[in-house]
Amino acid sequence: MNRYESIRQQVADYGKKLVHEGYLKGTGGNVSIRVPGEAALAITPSNRDYLTLTPxxxxxxxxxxxxxxxDLKPSIEMGLHIAVYQNRPDVGCVMHTHQDFASALAILKKPLPALFDEQVRFLGRSVEIIPYAPSGTGMLAKQVRRMVNNHHNAYIMKNHGVLCMGPTAERAYxxxxxxxxxxxxxxxxLFSGQKVNTIPLSIREIAFQKLRSEQKKIKKQxxxxxxxDA
Ligand SMILES: [Zn+2]
Known part of the structure; x- marks a missing residue:
């Protein structure tokens, strides 16, 4: 299965990178990359130390x-990753982490408003909360399937963690x-107790349209x- 070698290497490398930077801990979280031109994905295995992963x-x-x-068992969240790829042709890589600060928002059930233009340009108008469903269930995959239709690239999973995606592994990271x-x-x-200011709506829309036009271009290609092929 040599043709999958480089994609499997990339999944292993990004898993390690996320651990080194503190976004993944222990065996939590998972990373996948879409196999170009195939209805398939390469994904991290279930319950394995990322630092020892080989392609x-x-x-x-x-x-x-x-x-x-x-030969290993794939991540229990594979169904959730597949739900993203099937609904979002622009997505080439999905990363699910339990990163600290965004996870705090997950337990506060606080979506992230449009605070920075760079945030909106790459993540979407806001970072919305995916309703709670237990890990690894079809219910969770169903919630994800429904949410990703807003074309955003980041979501907070209530009482769980986050889901990020992008056209490439580099961008998802x-x-x-x-x-x-x-x-x-x-x-x-929020801790300051003072009013939180968001960016102007007009700027939010311009930034989001940049993301959308890029996504449409990928879909067209x-x-x-x-x-x-047909
Ligand atoms: Zn998780």
Missing amino acids: DDICVYTFDQEKIAG HNVLLLEKAATAYLLA LDELNEK
């Missing part, structure tokens, strides 16, 4: 959850960092590729 440990599965490569930075500033501002 062979990364599971490659179809969107019907049939195994293509890898950038979005994890951006979310944590905005969540930290927001929590500190994929549609053209699929037409060629």
Whole structure:
């Protein structure tokens, strides 16, 4: 299964990077990358130390959850990752973490308003709360499927953690960092007890349209590729 080698390497590398930067701890969280041109993904295995992961440990599965490569059990959140890829053709990588400050918002059930233009440009108009459902369940995947239709790239999962995505692994990783930075500033501002100011609505819309036009461009390119194949 050599053709999946580089994608599996990338999943393992980003898992380690998230641990080193403190966004993943122990065996919590998971990372996946869409296999280009196939209804399949490469995802971190269940319950494994990220620091010891090799490309062979990364599971490659179809969107019907049939195994293509890898002998370990895939992450229990695989259904949630698949729900994102099936509903968002612009997404090439999904990262689920339990990062500290955004997780605090998850237990406060506080969505993140539009605080910075860079935040809106890459994450969306706001960072909304995905209603609670237990880890690894179809119910949680269903909630995710419903939420990602707002075209945002970051979500807070109530009483759980966060879900970030992007067209590439590099951008999904950038979005994890951006979310944590905005969540930290927001929590500190809330602690002050003073009014939190958001960016002007007109600027929010301009920034969000940049994200949307990029997403539409990716979808158009994929549609053209699929037409060629058909
Ligand atoms: Zn989790």
